[in-house]
Amino acid sequence: MSTEHAKSHVTDLFRYSIASADMYYTELGLRDVILRTDEQGNFHIQGEAVGGDASTAIELCEIFLEYAMYCCAWCNLDEALYHMQDFAQHIGHSTGEFLKENTCLFKYDNPTDRTLEHLFQTMNARISIQYSGAIEHFIVIDCPLEKAAERSGLRNTELAHHGINIMCQSMIQAINPKVTMETSPKVHPEFAFTILQPAFA
Numbered sequence: 001m002s003t004e005h006a007k008s009h010v011t012d013l014f015r016y017s018i019a020s021a022d023m024y025y026t027e028l029g030l031r032d033v034i035l036r037t038d039e040q041g042n043f044h045i046q047g048e049a050v051g052g053d054a055s056t057a058i059e060l061c062e063i064f065l066e067y068a069m070y071c072c073a074w075c076n077l078d079e080a081l082y083h084m085q086d087f088a089q090h091i092g093h094s095t096g097e098f099l100k101e102n103t104c105l106f107k108y109d110n111p112t113d114r115t116l117e118h119l120f121q122t123m124n125a126r127i128s129i130q131y132s133g134a135i136e137h138f139i140v141i142d143c144p145l146e147k148a149a150e151r152s153g154l155r156n157t158e159l160a161h162h163g164i165n166i167m168c169q170s171m172i173q174a175i176n177p178k179v180t181m182e183t184s185p186k187v188h189p190e191f192a193f194t195i196l197q198p199a200f201a
Helices: 060-074 077-101 112-121 145-152 157-175
Strands: 009-019 027-037 043-049 126-132 135-141 180-183 191-196
Touching: 009 060, 009 077, 027 060, 027 077, 043 060, 043 077, 060 077, 060 145, 060 157, 077 157, 112 126, 112 135, 112 157, 112 191, 145 157, 157 180, 157 191
Parallel strands: none
Antiparallel strands: 009 027, 027 043, 126 135, 135 191, 180 191
16 A cells, blocks of 8 residues: 555554463463554554564564464363454454545555555465456465464464454455455465455446
8 A cells, every 4th residue: 555645653453462382371461463554655563562672573473373372372262263253353443444544545446455465465475366247356375374373383373364364354344344255264374355345336
């Protein structure tokens, strides 16, 4: 996303507890999920430890992996799915509301594609979009979720994958409630979205 009139901006999206990676759950601290925009209008979501410096920053995939471990450390799978959904919906909705209120960030009249494309480009993933009438098939290739899991030792990839799906749905729904978006959770480690744009008379 880019615009000549954008200003850099920072907004807090969520705060969550960081859990230890050992077999006994302990809280190690808190992390803020932060959305930043630069003067070119690009937005980026990162996590930063509360009271820490830039060296504590983690990327979006690791945020969801870290929160997945936190959930699994103290509750069963059904409860973990519930908490992950709530976490992801909050981040997605807050992101969508921010972007909707800052329409200068959108280069196009219909921002759905560009928002998703930009989000995954910040993860260095590749995007493929196929159109069939009002239906769009949005495929994310080489998303670094698996690599982030290997690098960090945070292995709850399925729960993190579910959370990213929910976040994207909530973000798009907040931007345009008339858009219908379905995810394909069985596509793993890639992401696939089917988007139905609203029909106009």
